[in-house]
Amino acid sequence: MVVREQYRHELSGAPVEPLYRIPHLEIRDIRVFADKTTAAKAAGEHIIAQVLQKPDSVITYATGNTMLPVYRHIAQQVEQRMVDFSQTSARHLDEYVGIRFTHPESFAGYILNEVIRPFHVPPNRSFLINGNSLNPASEAKWYNSAMKNPPADLVILGVGPHPGAHIAFNESGTNFTDETHIALLDRVTIQRDIDRGGEGFPSAFTQGPANIFAAKDIMLVAYGQDKGQALRRALTEPISEDCVASGLRLPGVGNKVTLFIDEAAAQVITAA
Secondary structure: OOOOHHHHHHHHHOOOOOOEEOOOOOOOEEEEEOOHHHHHHHHHHHHHHHHHHOOOOEEEEOOOHHHHHHHHHHHHHHHOOOOOOOOOEEEEOEEEOOOOOOOOOOHHHHHHHHHHHHHOOOHHHEEOOOOOOOOHHHHHHHHHHHHOOOOOOEEEEOOOOOOOOOEOOEOOOOOOOOOOEEEEOOHHHHHHHHHOOOOOOOEEEEOOHHHHHOOOEEEEEEOHHHHHHHHHHHHHOOOEOOEHHHHHHOOOOHHHEEEEEEHHHHHHHOOO
8 A cells, every 4th residue: 555654644633524513313423514625625625634644544435526635635635646545446326227337427437437447446356237237227236235245334425405315315204224126216306307307217226214324434525505404304314214314313323423524514403
């Protein structure tokens, strides 16, 4: 592993400190940063610290615009040879059903371009869902087996829009015990994708809550008032499968969860 002692010192002695923390009885740590840039850098350093501590870490990566500054911060450190991801394994959370790998909305393509290639994760350590599989049920079954052997050391999450506040593509009503499956997407999720210029795929492969909750460490990154509304429901309302993100507060799960959020999101969460 190639790691500069200077970077070890930077991580241990001068990390990106949050403005403050939101105390929560069921969540290990909620860190609030001034803006999305600072929150993303802190999240990136958390991932780097995981790899410095365990060079062969198994990491499940989320996709989306929220994660781009996180991964690009890490890519810069990899390029400067301050951390080595070549012994890690990469997985991802979800993928649309019926999508080709080369499609611009493919999450597998996103992970390849934003994580696997820039982090130099070897192909034989990269596990990606084939969204265009001729047998989606078999693909989901295969991926579920891969996710359990072994469980992830770290899962990286975003959060879906209010009111569903889904994690991965586990929409409202998904059982906390569900494993990798094919999900029918909520109309709010589909419309959000259409509003962004997407096709609005109606279904997706997704790791289930049980896969996510089994990870040794879980982190969630979110910015802005819209994500703050989703997190407010997940963090303050009763734990319920109607809001799958609230399952991050379950006994044995919440003590593994760290949130990296900006102040705009925090203000919504803590509003009276």
